[in-house]
Amino acid sequence: MCRVLEVSRSGYHAWTRRPLGPRAVEDARLTERIRELHKKRREVYGSPRIWSDLVVDDGERIGRKRVERLMRQAGLSGLVSKKWKATTIRVPGVRVAEDLLDRKFAAGAPNRCWVADITYLRTWEGWLYLVAVQDLYSRRIVGWAMADHMRAELVTDALQMALAHRRPERGLIWHSDQGSQFVSLAFGQQARSAGIAQSMGSKGDCFDKALVSYCTSWC
Numbered sequence: 001m002c003r004v005l006e007v008s009r010s011g012y013h014a015w016t017r018r019p020l021g022p023r024a025v026e027d028a029r030l031t032e033r034i035r036e037l038h039k040k041r042r043e044v045y046g047s048p049r050i051w052s053d054l055v056v057d058d059g060e061r062i063g064r065k066r067v068e069r070l071m072r073q074a075g076l077s078g079l080v081s082k083k084w085k086a087t088t089i090r091v092p093g094v095r096v097a098e099d100l101l102d103r104k105f106a107a108g109a110p111n112r113c114w115v116a117d118i119t120y121l122r123t124w125e126g127w128l129y130l131v132a133v134q135d136l137y138s139r140r141i142v143g144w145a146m147a148d149h150m151r152a153e154l155v156t157d158a159l160q161m162a163l164a165h166r167r168p169e170r171g172l173i174w175h176s177d178q179g180s181q182f183v184s185l186a187f188g189q190q191a192r193s194a195g196i197a198q199s200m201g202s203k204g205d206c207f208d209k210a211l212v213s214y215c216t217s218w219c
Helices: 009-017 022-040 047-057 064-074 152-166 185-193 206-216
Strands: 113-123 126-135 141-147 173-176 197-200
Touching: 022 047, 022 064, 047 064, 113 141, 113 152, 126 152, 141 152, 152 185, 185 197
Parallel strands: 113 173, 173 197
Antiparallel strands: 113 126, 126 141
């Protein structure tokens, strides 16, 4: 190593025995405290909030840049949230169902029309996807399913729950967006076998699923 670094052996050993300087000692102390605060905050806080805890709670005189540097050197970071995540993934070239509602979000009796939508939830173990099925008459959630994926099973499971709870007569309308899960072969076959007529809103129109989206936004 001395040959590669082009230093003498005596100089290298002298460097290894040299005590840490005051700033290095202080950095080590602060890093240990930052680790404690980061763990206490469930590893969610980034450098701005950790800096605030150090200054306000501990009374430390330290700059934000120094906290940022120490956290970076220690491999610590806050939880970075994504502002938007796509849940409607269309399949090009696949024929979608007609819009049977035409924004007439009213039903004269239960189990005449159900509206479904998919949303996403952030957890400590990653993203989870939730599909909820709402009865337009009562505005109640009649079925739902949750998984760590957005495959067709997500919506077929929600449909099975709704059918088991409500046992609707044939002719019920199921309204959703044009997501790949709702146009899948598996979901279409399950809906037809239950006597359900599929209805889909126009492309990119958020108002068609506004009712159930309002419910899932509380999750």
